[in-house]
Amino acid sequence: MTAADGTVSRGRAADAVTAALEAQISSGALAPNSPLPAERDLMEQFGTSRTVIREAISILANRGLVESKPRFRPVVRKPDYESALHAVSGVVRHLLADQGGVKNLYQSRLFIERALVREAAVSADKQDIADLKQALAANQAAISDSLEFYRTDTAFHGALYRVIRNPIFPAIHEGYTAWLAPHWSKMLRSPERNAMNYRAHEAIMNAILERDPAAAEAALTEHLNAAWEHVRVTFNIDKL
Amino acid sequence: MTAADGTVSRGRAADAVTAALEAQISSGALAPNSPLPAERDLMEQFGTSRTVIREAISILANRGLVESKPRFRPVVRKPDYESALHAVSGVVRHLLADQGGVKNLYQSRLFIERALVREAAVSADKQDIADLKQALAANQAAISDSLEFYRTDTAFHGALYRVIRNPIFPAIHEGYTAWLAPHWSKMLRSPERNAMNYRAHEAIMNAILERDPAAAEAALTEHLNAAWEHVRVTFNIDKL
DNA sequence: CTTTCATTTTGGTCCTACCATATAATTTCT
DNA sequence: AGAAATTATATGGTAGGACCAAAATGAAAG
Incomplete structure (x- = not known):
């Protein structure tokens, strides 16, 4: 697979998506307390399958950058000490x-x-x-x-x-x-x-x-x- | 879906698998530094799809209970303060x-x-x-x-x-x-x-x-x- | 304006398939 | 026979499609 920067990632495409979303959160493009775009939108935005989108979201959730309750849209959280x-x-x-x-x-x-x-x-x-x-x-x-x-x-x-x-x-x-x-x-x-x-x-x-x-x-x-x-x-x- | 204990989880089936694997790790059934069973074996063991198995593994990885390098079998880690x-x-x-x-x-x-x-x-x-x-x-x-x-x-x-x-x-x-x-x-x-x-x-x-x-x-x-x-x-x- | 109900989105799960690589098995060479 | 190279298999990563149930949305009724 070829990432946005042209590098070939032999490992996880999800990491690229994760990094991109991280950047969008840090830059404020994705405002805190606002819902994440729908998974199906994200897969279009990043040109990947839903599998990797979901994995990326999972990683972000465990990183504490988004809060995801089952069946609800993940909510962006500003990374703070809490x-x-x-x-x-x-x-x-x-x-x-x-x-x-x-x-x-x-x-x-x-x-x-x-x-x-x-x-x-x-x-x-x-x-x-x-x-x-x-x-x-x-x-x-x-x-x-x-x-x-x-x-x-x-x-x-x-x-x-x-x-x-x-x-x-x-x-x-x-x-x-x-x-x-x-x-x-x-x-x-x-x-x-x-x-x-x-x-x-x-x-x-x-x-x-x-x-x-x-x-x-x-x-x-x-x-x-x-x-x-x-x-x-x-x-x-x-x-x- | 019906979990092993009979409870119906409307949310994530992965949580059940995660908990089960957590228990196996805590109890020592899965020894530290030993590789996790293959995903395809786990899906048979738990009777779920590979999707949920992979999500469970992902959760365990971010919890620090297993260490997963891309393309390699996840390795069980005893949860310590590090x-x-x-x-x-x-x-x-x-x-x-x-x-x-x-x-x-x-x-x-x-x-x-x-x-x-x-x-x-x-x-x-x-x-x-x-x-x-x-x-x-x-x-x-x-x-x-x-x-x-x-x-x-x-x-x-x-x-x-x-x-x-x-x-x-x-x-x-x-x-x-x-x-x-x-x-x-x-x-x-x-x-x-x-x-x-x-x-x-x-x-x-x-x-x-x-x-x-x-x-x-x-x-x-x-x-x-x-x-x-x-x-x-x-x-x-x-x-x- | 509120409530109710029908429609559409959307996340969760399952399945099948394919690729690339790690690992195991086999053959080949010394 | 033992080591090295080769082939075969197992396994993790990704893709894409399908279905369901619950949530979000919009329309109709009060």
């Missing part, structure tokens, strides 16, 4: 099922957040502080409502991932939230436990306000370790 | 091409490694120290050989990612190495610059040996910032 996380989610499922997978992931989260609270204590600006305070207040207000508490709990930790101005970190937070959620949901939520977790958040907040990175890191570490220990002993997931 | 990184590499390319992508990635690396050297200074054990020392020695021995210096440089930083016993982190290091390599290779390597970088590594090592996390973090920060600054001013990649 879609990158979405792309790994398939493998992550296997890793979590593996021995120690959940523990490894949780440990990495602890490690990251330790560094984040330290960073927050050292260099959070007024806006960061305001965001954290607001998230904390919302968390306090939700102590009696376990479902809402979980949401605000996640939001508070999420605020931590935003003190460092880097879109990679909020995406990482979303990853942790999504992948660890099944195990967090196991946690027996109660107003008492919620209150305990809120106090832990408060301690972290105070350490940040006092610009004490060591105290912030210590508070965060104890908070996450306590949560882990609770899940661990309650559900005996040591081997996970 | 294959997870491999799965994102497609999207990452786009993110790096985007505005500030490289900078964001490099900043995240700096953030992670700051925490890593701090961790190393606090809790590196004898083995960790020995590994770091060996990596440092190899780095010193390669000052005059820029190519080899790059390799040992990477190895030294890699040793940092292993002090915390978590397979996620070496994988992250591989990601940084692979994705940042194109930009690092731009760096004008010379014995002088190599010597400079070696001294930076030495300073980090010393701080770790002295169990001084703050000094270690400072040394690492200066090291990576200097490298970034050099790349930045030399090649004017501010907007990358």
Whole structure:
């Protein structure tokens, strides 16, 4: 087969189509949130069979550049850090099922957040502080409502991932939230436990306000370790 | 269509095949590094057309569970943290091409490694120290050989990612190495610059040996910032 | 203007066929 | 007999056509 640039591809024609569509997405010719052209149009546009068109779309879907629900037109997605996380989610499922997978992931989260609270204590600006305070207040207000508490709990930790101005970190937070959620949901939520977790958040907040990175890191570490220990002993997931 | 478990899937039959193959891989029925059965055998085994078999294989490939070179039999791969990184590499390319992508990635690396050297200074054990020392020695021995210096440089930083016993982190290091390599290779390597970088590594090592996390973090920060600054001013990649 | 119904698109699946190459089998040569 | 060259087969990649069910669309009815 002969590609547009004249090179002979002995391997996959789909790769050429994939690259072309990638380019059209990057250049904005295919706007985000707009549906992809119909497969039969694409096969005319690229002069190939539907087979290769479909394979190309499949590749783009797994790359996170388009979102394809069965029976629906694939929708173009701007490649952002969330879609990158979405792309790994398939493998992550296997890793979590593996021995120690959940523990490894949780440990990495602890490690990251330790560094984040330290960073927050050292260099959070007024806006960061305001965001954290607001998230904390919302968390306090939700102590009696376990479902809402979980949401605000996640939001508070999420605020931590935003003190460092880097879109990679909020995406990482979303990853942790999504992948660890099944195990967090196991946690027996109660107003008492919620209150305990809120106090832990408060301690972290105070350490940040006092610009004490060591105290912030210590508070965060104890908070996450306590949560882990609770899940661990309650559900005996040591081997996970 | 009716799947093996009797459920009727209105969407994709390929998903059923994918799941079945996933199970066979997880259970070890399909051993790692062994080739997948031929497509025509699989279509008989699952009672579906080659189309869906091929789509399932494609999905598995993008999930990182099988590695498929064009025209070759797909090879089963045990899903590890490296294959997870491999799965994102497609999207990452786009993110790096985007505005500030490289900078964001490099900043995240700096953030992670700051925490890593701090961790190393606090809790590196004898083995960790020995590994770091060996990596440092190899780095010193390669000052005059820029190519080899790059390799040992990477190895030294890699040793940092292993002090915390978590397979996620070496994988992250591989990601940084692979994705940042194109930009690092731009760096004008010379014995002088190599010597400079070696001294930076030495300073980090010393701080770790002295169990001084703050000094270690400072040394690492200066090291990576200097490298970034050099790349930045030399090649004017501010907007990358 | 909304609802309902008939029509057309469109994605998902199946099938058959053919090509090019990787792999296995066979022959040929040393 | 063993190695190298040759032929045959198996296998992945692509093409094209067909059918179905659900989605999108347009027309008719309320």
